[in-house]
Amino acid sequence: MLLRSIVRYIFHIHTALSHAWACAQIRGFRVKHRAIDNVQSRYLAVDLKYAAMLVAYRRRGQAELIAIGRTVAQGFACQPTDVSTPAESGRVTILETAVAEEISSIRSRAQSAPIADSSSGPQAALADEAAALVADLHAAFGNHHARAVHAKGVILVGTFTPADEARTLSRAELFSKPSVPVTVRFSNFTGIPDIPDNIGAANPRGMAIKFNVGDSRDFDIVCHSFNGFPVSTAEEFGHFLENIAMSGEGVPHPTPLDKYLANHPVAQRFLTTQKPPPVSYATTSYFGVNSFAFISKSEARTFVRFQFAPTAGEHYLDASVAKSMGSNYLAPEIVKRVAEGPVRFDWYAQHAAEGDRIEDPSVSWPDTRVATLLGTISLQEVVRDQLIADKALHFMPATLPPGVEAADPMLAIRNAAYPISYRQRQ
Template identity: 40%
Template sequence: MPLPTDEKLLALSKDLLDQFDALFGLHPGFRPAHAKGVMLSGTFAPAPEASKLTSAAHIVRESTPVLVRFSNSTGLPTIPDTDGNADPRGMAIRFMLAEHTHTDIVSHSTDGFPTHTGGEFLEFLRAVAASNGATEHPTPVEAFLGSHPAALAFVQTPKPAPTSFARETYFGVTAMKFTNADGASRFGRYRILPQAGNEFLDDAAKAAKPENYLMDEIAERLKSAPVKFDISVQLAEDGDTVDDATIHWPETRTLHPLGTVTLDKVLEDGPHQAQHIIFDPIPRVEGIEPSDDPLLELRAAIYLLSGRRRRSAPAV
């Protein structure tokens, strides 16, 4: 995956990476965001009706191996799973199509994103940093949220801690364009639903949990049975905005089944795998294309820059 040639995009990517470093410190070998996580392996099986939506390679074959990484928010590798800043949680899926050929889904547990553009997101992060220790109101972040209603809505969205990574729903941030073998296209956003159902902790129950309860629980759970998630695509309708991650579509929109991920193992070399794998928010597979959402190219560039830096660090 090459770096973008757009100098402005590359400069913004580096500025955002620097700002993450300023917020969370430098932790060689770890991601600047979603630093703490766990790697698992399993398989993906497409739903019977999935080929009506897309002709992508993992949809037209019986089964595809997957790697999955669950994670906490922030760039802190040791953040307690019980810390409120650990939400939203992340779920990244890599579909292993062939040697050196793959496509990914990058999702998190809150529907949407705080800003429409990368420039606004940089403003947001800088406002957060400038508010650390501030005593006068409005603080910089309060001023930013007051003038950016989408960011305020994202921040105020309840983010309860799940009892397990396997009991959480995950959302694709940006819309994709799905095209089937007949050439018919629809825009949609990924939604990943746990077959075990959602289950969350109240404040008292969360406070009683150990700091690594999510990382430990998923490994213990897999000793009894595989963990399964159903992947669907929430389909946009005519008139829906498909290039702005801050805009939600009505819940009445159709959820088109795509398939089921079955996870059966926590990787023994998970830290090594996590240090080297670079998930890509752009699908780069025939049958699924990126929308024109400006966050996509930017996120891909940041992931690549931080991934190369992570790979060059000593083994974690």
Template identity: 40%
Template sequence: MKQPDLYEGLLDALYAIFGRHAGLRVTHAKGIVAHGSFTASPAAARLSRAAHLQGARVPLTLRFSNFSGVPSTADGDPGAGPQGLALRFLLDDGRHTDIVAHSYDGFPVATPEQFLGFLQGLAGAGGERPDPLPLDAFLARHPRAQRYLEAPKPAPASYLAQAYFGVNTVRLLDAAGAAVHGRYRIEPLEAPIAPSPAALPGTDFLGAELGERLRRAPARLRLVLQCAAPGDELDDGSLAWPRSGPDARPEIELGILSVETVEVDGQVQAARQQALAFNPGQLIDGIEASGDPMLAARAELYRRAALRRRPVQA
């Protein structure tokens, strides 16, 4: 008997949770695309030989989003969090490399197989005939998944007002091949400008606020690498590393992200947004995947999800 495909099972479970919405992402269905640039720090160039980390200004495409796979989910709904931020660094030779992050420090589970069990439990608990027992049993065995579900995920006042975490470890290589392991974090560099009341109507206030904010001036975020300490689990994104106190991991500022414009509304913008296929496995020389199995799994899942949402060609 043919074994079921893990990635198709993951996608099927996500569709069971959120339903099918033609042409839209199975998660993070509602978002807004912005454009800007990235300038790496001198420390980044010493840390990695990757092309976008050498200090020259690099064009940048960003997508801010809500977690829900239901596009009508209001920004203030608990199911809208955690929010997502995807970055695409556009290189001179036509290549690109991506970072995909969200506003919760950690991933619910450590392995693709656990992720499947988690999603299937969620789908069953919320189905037409709800059965919470499989999810309850899963959470009893996986307390970090329970913590993820129970953690408050309030809507921020602005997409620009919170940190985003690249929860899987990557390996950065310098010109001599020396390696440093770490996790990305993207965080505000300055206090957001208070929006005008007219910029916050209805259920899409985060997109409206972002557009209003950038019409006044570009916004800046900092890209940070939280470095692994000896003995850290490099292959388990469900385990967050300390950021404060005596066990806080060392951090290196990799550079500054300038968020400058948002794409205008309309059908063309919506089509371009859905055609964008960010992928955390889209790496270049100087940055490698660690042994974290969820990084490879997310890369394949994102690839297949992008194929599923493409319109069928006549």
């Protein structure tokens, strides 16, 4: 393939900067038709696909994209911006064509995702923002042909039994049934499939739940083990990821992330106050990132956020024990645990009070808020063929049943980004 040939061609470069740094440099010139600052004096070894993604989601006209492709190609060719000689001109043309092909491919994948028509208008912007977010995740954590985030995980199945109180808050069908089958995927943070379980970077842990109501009326919830989020909006999350990408190993301090955190205390709290590694995926609480509106049969609306509390209680490892557990202890632990008995979580809806920030996931609501028990999830079995199940399973956190509505704009971006990530890892 052309891309493979190009990558092989640039491997001879003597000095290589990290993927994240190069992506940031390409992105930094904000799609102006000019050479990347100092590119003549640097050698760039970076996956061409990353560069194309960064170019593609700037939502510019094709002519300008091709112009940017030429600039990017010049950088990859490690030559000055003067490409008047036939040999250099030919080399740039080949690279430029590859960039354009990647742009077309990425846009095609984004627009074929199962969301509303994205050929023009607001949905086009939504699709591009979602593609941008997925690309930012890959820039921060690498593209491993896996989930863009929470790549390492384990899948279990069981049932959800609703509590009587749930029916007073929402007319959603899953609350009126005796029980509903569920599929739950526990996971570690980042898009690194082999991230060690026993390090801080694996936090927050993830819990994604699919309530299999039937007749294509599944209800998906995606949450994590930290009560809050580092930023307020999807756009800000992209900037947060950019700074992570630019602050990899070997970058001198203060890194771009250091500088970012100095001016963003909420993001700093998110990264520095995570809980220690859990004894089990079954011994930590999980919190929904976004807010929803529950609508009752009488049309009463209650704004809520979700919390899942383990009936086994919260238990974490101290540093010395965590180190001794090894890098892959969580999946075997949950397999052993569920073989001895069901793993249970109580699902609560935390109610918003006057003055609570409904549309800002970075601000957690006080623990003193009313919380209604919605029911209990009981997990009885680990899915046998994890690889096949994981490849097929995806979650859509804003595809909601009657009786539940999204109350946070971030959910629209998340719902558009998840299918893009899903298609890319097939």
